[in-house]
Amino acid sequence: MIPTIPYLQGLFAHFNAQFFGGELPDVPILLSHAKSYVARCEYKRRRLLFGREQRYGFCIRFSTRLDLPEPEVEDTLIHEMIHLWIMYKRIPDTSTHGRVFRQWMNDINTRYGRHIRISHKLTKEDSALLTDAQPRKPRIVALVSMKDGRRGIKVLPRVERRLKEYRKGVLSSGKVAEVRFFLSDHPFFGRYPSSAALRVYFPPEADIDAALAGAWDLC
Numbered sequence: 001m002i003p004t005i006p007y008l009q010g011l012f013a014h015f016n017a018q019f020f021g022g023e024l025p026d027v028p029i030l031l032s033h034a035k036s037y038v039a040r041c042e043y044k045r046r047r048l049l050f051g052r053e054q055r056y057g058f059c060i061r062f063s064t065r066l067d068l069p070e071p072e073v074e075d076t077l078i079h080e081m082i083h084l085w086i087m088y089k090r091i092p093d094t095s096t097h098g099r100v101f102r103q104w105m106n107d108i109n110t111r112y113g114r115h116i117r118i119s120h121k122l123t124k125e126d127s128a129l130l131t132d133a134q135p136r137k138p139r140i141v142a143l144v145s146m147k148d149g150r151r152g153i154k155v156l157p158r159v160e161r162r163l164k165e166y167r168k169g170v171l172s173s174g175k176v177a178e179v180r181f182f183l184s185d186h187p188f189f190g191r192y193p194s195s196a197a198l199r200v201y202f203p204p205e206a207d208i209d210a211a212l213a214g215a216w217d218l219c
C-alpha cells in the first residue's frame with residue numbers, strides 16, 4: 001500500500017495511545033518522493049543562550065515511492081515514533097539506534113508481536129524504485145557541530161564501527177559538541193573524500209543545509 005496522510009495520522013494517534021501513553025506531540029506527517037529513505041523523523045534546532053538548544057519543527061516524512069505491505073508501513077511508522085520520542089524527550093542514547101532505541105523496539109516487538117527493525121531491508125526491486133534510473137551513490141555524512149558554533153561535515157565509509165570510532169575520536173578533541181550521521185545521495189558530498197580520518201570540512205553552512213535537506217537522518 002502507498003500510505004496517505006490521513007491514514008498515517010490515524011495510525012500515529014493509535015500507536016501514540018498504545019505505546020507512548022499519548023505523550024508524543026501531534027507532529028505533521030508529510031509525504032515525500034525521496035529516493036534515499038523510506039521514512040524519517042526530522043526536527044530543527046535553535047541555539048539558545050548558555051549553550052542550550054531548542055528543538056522544534058518535528059515532523060515525520062514518508063516516501064511514497066515504495067508500495068509496502070500494510071504491516072511494514074505500520075512498523076516503519078512506529079520506528080520513526082521511537083526516534084521522535086527519544087528526540088522530543090531529549091533522551092541521551094548511545095547512537096542513532098542505540099541502547100534506548102533498541103530497548104523500545106524490542107519491548108514493543110515482544111509485547112505486541114510487532115516486527116520493527118533497525119533498518120528497512122530493501123529488496124532489489126525496492127532499491128531500484130528508490131534509487132531511480134540514474135543511480136546516485138548514497139554516502140554516510142557526519143554533521144559535526146563544534147563548540148564554537150560552526151558546523152562541518154565528513155564523508156565516512158559505510159561501516160558502523162568506523163562511525164562510532166569517528167564520533168568518539170572527534171568528540172575526544174574537546175572542540176566538538178555533537179556528531180550526527182546522515183545518509184545522503186546528494187552529489188555535493190561526492191566532492192569530499194570518504195575515509196575514516198578524523199577530519200572535519202567546513203563548506204558554507206547554507207550548502208550543507210541544502211545538500212542535507214533530502215538526507216536520511218541516522219542521528
Ligand SMILES: [Zn+2]
Pocket residue numbers: 079083097118
Ligand atoms: Zn531509524
